[in-house]
Amino acid sequence: MSQDKSTEVPQETGSAPPKKVRCRVRRRVPFFQYRTFWFLLFVLLGIVFTAMLNRAMNDREYQDKFANYLWEKSQIRLKFYDIKFNLFTGKVGGSELSVYAQKNRTLLSLSEFTLKYNPFYLWIGRFKITGVRAREFFLDTSQAVKAKSKNKKFDPKMIPFFLKHVHLKQAAINKFDWLQPRGGHVLMDDIQLTSKFGSGLHTSPLQLRVNGLEYRGHKQHAFVKRLALDGFFLFDFSQPLIFDQSRISAQVSLTDALFGFYRRPKPWLTDAVFAKDLEPLIRQYYREIPDDHTYLNIQSAVVDVQKNNAQIQLNEFAVRISDAMLVGNGQWQINNKQLRLQINTKDPIPLAVMPLGQAKFRNAFEKFSLAFNVNGRFKGLFENDVSLKFQAQLINNLVHPEAGDVVAQVTGRIRDGLFRSDQFQIKLKEGMVTAQSQIALKELTTQTSFTARNLDVQTVVRLFSSIDFPSVADGTGTVTGKLKNPSLHVDITSPNATYEFLNFGSARASLAIENKQLTFAIHSEGSEVGVCQLDMNVNNVFDSAVQVLKLDASFEGLDIQKLLSADRLAGRIGGTFALTRDHGIISAKGRFLARDFVFFGHPVGEIDFTTAIHRKHAEVKPIEISLVNPKKTLLSPT
16 A cells, blocks of 8 residues: 655766666555545444444333433323334334323324435434324313413524424325314314425425314314415525515415304394305204304405515405405515505305394395405504505395495595594485594594484494384484494484384484493474483493393373374373393383374273383283273283
8 A cells, every 4th residue: 555656866976877776765645545445434333323223212112211211301201102213214103102291281192103204314404304194193282381481582593494404395194183272173184285395595385285174262163175275485594584585475275164253142132143055054064053153154265475575465365255256466565665455345245144143234235345445655553654445335225225225435544553534424325424533553542523414214223123213314423432442422313203103203312322331312392293202221232142221211292193103093192111121131111191092083082001011032921901081991911
């Protein structure tokens, strides 16, 4: 392993002819020239070490020792059965594996699982998972306890670190089961995930498929037959914040989705909670349909979003509800914070299929349409300067067809979290409501004043109640304070105040809401009709499940013919009436005295009515009627 090199040694001048002398000089060979030998030696040692480690990891005794050590040091309990490792091919699999963290009471378990990874990527500090398969993935956080805060802020650099060093190529899970706190439950079937990471800037196409998703929360439920996600992610890890310089494209689609929304049961109401056509679909997910939820069926939904260094683009937003479409698009410039957003109904949506529960409003109109536009600078909810335009239409008036459709228009501006309206009007037939409004989005307070002219009261009342109030009214009012608990004051005048079949003539009324308590007073006085005073008080006006209503009425000299709009009746009536409704139970009593009563041309004289009603749901007690002149009892309880 050495080399020889000959050198000539010169002789002195004048001596014999020069003689050549050869010398051998030994040179040392550098270490790196044996790199093949050392490489093979290191590979051999690595194989031997890996083989020894692989044998130890598959030994049940060593597995039990590791599990006991992990429990002693970190209070994490491992339970497993038939776990096998192959460090040469990068494969881990087993029949059962469960991990229980005592500190936060969280359980994770896998059954019949296999994890494959590329072992060569470990040498460059990355963990590339080439495949994950599991029959069932179970996660139980129903008893989870939040860790005590140590005032440590989350480091945003951890996300790019994780994305750079951990890659998932393919995953298939037959069943994912997650128990959440407060009875929440997530169940997904047949999950398929495919992702490919390239070199350079790490472009990652992504595809996710879920065939069957169920979520049952404390108040909300969701059921989706098919969920799909397609897109790609492009990250530049040379940048300090990879998301600022990232490119993302994602399209999310839902098929046959049913959403359930909690509503407080109101057993005294008989209206259906949801559209009858939804019942077959709802019964696919419930043995018994709960009475505390209302439902919305979305036939399909698509959201297509793209992001690059300059902007976030909403290419498509489309939701299909009962063969009607709600569509939208938008754009947000990252540098100058300019926002453009547009959402509108392509086709009118049936109002009966909306999740409004037993609200009368759901059946008051056949369909509705809306259009919503936002333009301007938007940095955040309280840092903005955007113009807003909203228009809605309630189509085909079912409660009072003569009044026609309702059209509402609102235009205004939101500046630094404060909304001010430029135009606020609601039109119903010849009637019009105009308003000036100011809403603070941060404090959620409002200052609104409005004026109504020739407003069809029948339609307005039927939006919330089944009673008849066929009148036209003018009014002025204000709404102030917190949106959750506003103060309302309204003064109303009507030339033809009518309740059900009772016509009171000209009347004036006042309505006020303070601290969730409603007071309503109406006074009618006319020479032809008579005098009537009605006072109503409602506690917890915004929650009909717990509210208490009290009504007191007194009247004198009411013309029976005009009151009942009956030509063959005559006379004057007066009296008092009191009614209380507490949690759906109605109690009422009253006394009425009719003088000079004429029945179909036959004079009767005076009639004294005494009524007592106690109704729980549909139970009604008998009514006592006594005839004063002549002295005779016409009807009494049996």
